[in-house]
Amino acid sequence: xxxxxxxxxxxxxxxxxxxxxxxxxxxxxxxxxxxxxxxxxxxxxxxxxxxxxxxxxxxxxxxxxxxxxxxxxxxxxxxxxxxxxxxxxxxxxxxxxxxxxxxxxxxxxxxxxxxxxxxxxxxxxxxxxxxxxxxxxxxxxxxxxxxxxxxxxxxxxxxxxxxxxxxxxxxxxxxxxxxxxxxxxxxxxxxxxxxxxxxxxxxxxxxxxxxxxxxxxxxxxxxxxxxxxxxxxxxxxxxxxxxxxxxxxxxxxxxxxxxxxxxxxxxxxxxxxxxxxxxxxxxxxxxxxxxxxxxxxxxxxxxxxxxxxxxxxxxxxxxxxxxxxxxxxxxxxxxxxxxxxxxxxxxxxxxxxxxxxxxxxxxxxxxxxxxxxxxxxxxxxxxxxxxxxxxxxxxxxxxxxxxxxxxxxxxxxxxxxxx
Numbered sequence: 001x002x003x004x005x006x007x008x009x010x011x012x013x014x015x016x017x018x019x020x021x022x023x024x025x026x027x028x029x030x031x032x033x034x035x036x037x038x039x040x041x042x043x044x045x046x047x048x049x050x051x052x053x054x055x056x057x058x059x060x061x062x063x064x065x066x067x068x069x070x071x072x073x074x075x076x077x078x079x080x081x082x083x084x085x086x087x088x089x090x091x092x093x094x095x096x097x098x099x100x101x102x103x104x105x106x107x108x109x110x111x112x113x114x115x116x117x118x119x120x121x122x123x124x125x126x127x128x129x130x131x132x133x134x135x136x137x138x139x140x141x142x143x144x145x146x147x148x149x150x151x152x153x154x155x156x157x158x159x160x161x162x163x164x165x166x167x168x169x170x171x172x173x174x175x176x177x178x179x180x181x182x183x184x185x186x187x188x189x190x191x192x193x194x195x196x197x198x199x200x201x202x203x204x205x206x207x208x209x210x211x212x213x214x215x216x217x218x219x220x221x222x223x224x225x226x227x228x229x230x231x232x233x234x235x236x237x238x239x240x241x242x243x244x245x246x247x248x249x250x251x252x253x254x255x256x257x258x259x260x261x262x263x264x265x266x267x268x269x270x271x272x273x274x275x276x277x278x279x280x281x282x283x284x285x286x287x288x289x290x291x292x293x294x295x296x297x298x299x300x301x302x303x304x305x306x307x308x309x310x311x312x313x314x315x316x317x318x319x320x321x322x323x324x325x326x327x328x329x330x331x332x333x334x335x336x337x338x339x340x341x342x343x344x345x346x347x348x349x350x351x352x353x354x355x356x357x358x359x360x361x362x363x364x365x366x367x368x369x370x371x372x373x374x375x376x377x378x379x380x381x382x383x384x385x386x387x388x389x390x391x392x393x394x395x396x397x398x399x400x401x402x403x404x405x406x407x408x409x410x411x412x413x414x415x416x417x418x419x
Contacts, residue, residue: 005029010355017352018398020391024120027072030351033344034069037337040330041073041289045080048244048287055278055288057252057314059297060337063389066291069337070248073289077246078116082287083127083237085113086248094255095270096223097263102270106226107203109247110233124201131240132183135159152187159183162239166232174219175232181215203229227274234286244285256296256303268307275313279333297334340390342379346371348390349397356401364404365412373416374400 005013009026016023031038037058044054058066070086078084087093087108094101112121135158140146144154163176178200185193196214203221205211211220221229234245255271258264277283297304297314305311314333328336340348353366378393403415 004358005355007359010359014352014356014359014398017394018402020395022067022071024071025075027068027075029355030348031068031072032348032351033340034065034337036328036330037069037335038072040335041069042076044287045073045077045082045246048082048246048285049080051284053278053281053283053286055275055333056290057297057334058289058291058337059294059334060291061293061389063391064337064339065390066337067250068390070250070289070291074246074248075119077243077287078114078119080243081116082243082246083113083115083123083233084246084248085109086250087112088250089252089254091254094258095267095274097266100223102223102226103203103221106221106229109230110202113233115242124198127237127240127242128179128182129186131162131179131236132159132186134241135162156183156187166235166239169232169235170228171219171225172232172235174217175229175236177217178215179236227270227277231277231283231286234283238285244287246287247289249288249290252290252292253296256293256299261302264302265307268304268310271304272307272310272313275310275333279313294336342375345375345390345393348394349374352394352397353401356398356405360405362405362408364401366404370412370416377416 005026010029013023013026013030041056044056048054058069060066074084074086087105089105092099092101093105093108095105096102110124113123113127114121115123115126117123118126132155136146136155139151139154139158142154144151159180163180166172166176166179169175178197181193182197184190185197193215199205200211200215200217200220203226205220208218208220211217230245230247237245255264255267258267274288278286278288292304295303300306300311305315316329316332316334349371353364353371357364374397378396400416403418404412407415
């Protein structure tokens with residue numbers, strides 16, 4: 001494919017899209033539209049690199065491209081040398097819950113930590129080792145070599161300085177103590193203590209007694225304090241040489257589905273606490289991006305707007321003229337995704353056509369008129385353009401391409417008319 005998308009990535013992209021899910025790779029090859037939204041989020045990233053923080057909600061209907069936008073940004077910040085993590089809310093993973101759902105969310109976020117050299121998940125061990133290697137390199141640059149007698153003492157001293165500096169934060173004393181234990185275990189080849197450190201960082205200790213017995217600390221991760229640990233990880237990521245920590249949380253609409261009003265409000269209160277800590281400047285070098293549907297956001301009975309303290313902070317202050325919104329404030333915490341316009345959709349299916357032809361090594365013989373015909377077909381099936389989601393359009397089009405490729409002895413128009 002020359003300088004275009006590699007065939008194996010193209011195949012992954014097509015398979016994912018046909019299955020109705022967003023691919024982890026290759027998004028840059030099929031991204032169309034969303035210029036203003038992407039520009040706003042990239043501006044956030046630049047601010048985070050300078051020590052700021054950001055919190056955004058991406059709002060749109062199912063299939064409108066919320067997850068696509070989140071994954072595209074995730075890939076971008078990975079390349080910018082951030083630690084990135086993501087999770088999807090569900091019945092078992094929420095901000096807080098009486099069955100440990102908040103702790104379950106924390107566990108997924110920590111297990112899903114990724115960096116540029118480990119882009120999928122499971123990067124925490126690499127991050128810890130990079131932190132130690134960075135300190136060892138600093139000692140070498142000061143003229144103390146690994147073979148010198150004072151090398152380990154100097155490294156230990158700098159490790160202690162780093163962990164001691166973290167003690168000023170909430171729960172920082174125990175967090176720093178555990179990092180110190182990891183270094184000592186690594187230095188001494190003590191695999192058992194290293195495993196215990198990871199258990200603690202992953203939130204796998206059930207009782208404080210167990211943690212006290214194995215690590216000598218009086219603290220464990222719980223439903224109530226898990227975000228404080230995420231804040232500590234952000235500070236640690238900076239000390240390990242990364243640009244910051246970026247969190248992507250998908251399917252926030254699952255909170256809206258909680259049947260109990262009390263359960264929803266507990267989660268909205270936790271969400272408010274997280275939002276306030278970001279917006280009030282209590283956290284540095286952190287970005288949070290969450291996705292939600294319009295209904296789950298705005299419903300005054302069950303949605304986020306049913307929680308007054310969140311509604312007053314998030315509700316759009318829109319200036320309209322004759323019922324039309326001439327401008328959007330792209331610095332507001334809520335980014336609303338409109339449907340792709342026909343021109344943007346045209347460009348997208350053109351890209352998909354070239355990708356499909358390259359993967360399956362054939363010529364679809366589709367041209368401009370065929371693209372227009374397909375789009376008219378699709379929009380005619382929907383009541384209006386807003387009803388046609390990007391996901392549905394893409395799946396339908398890949399199905400068409402598959403049928404054309406599998407029936408090359410048939411006229412393309414016969415296959416298109418059968419759609």
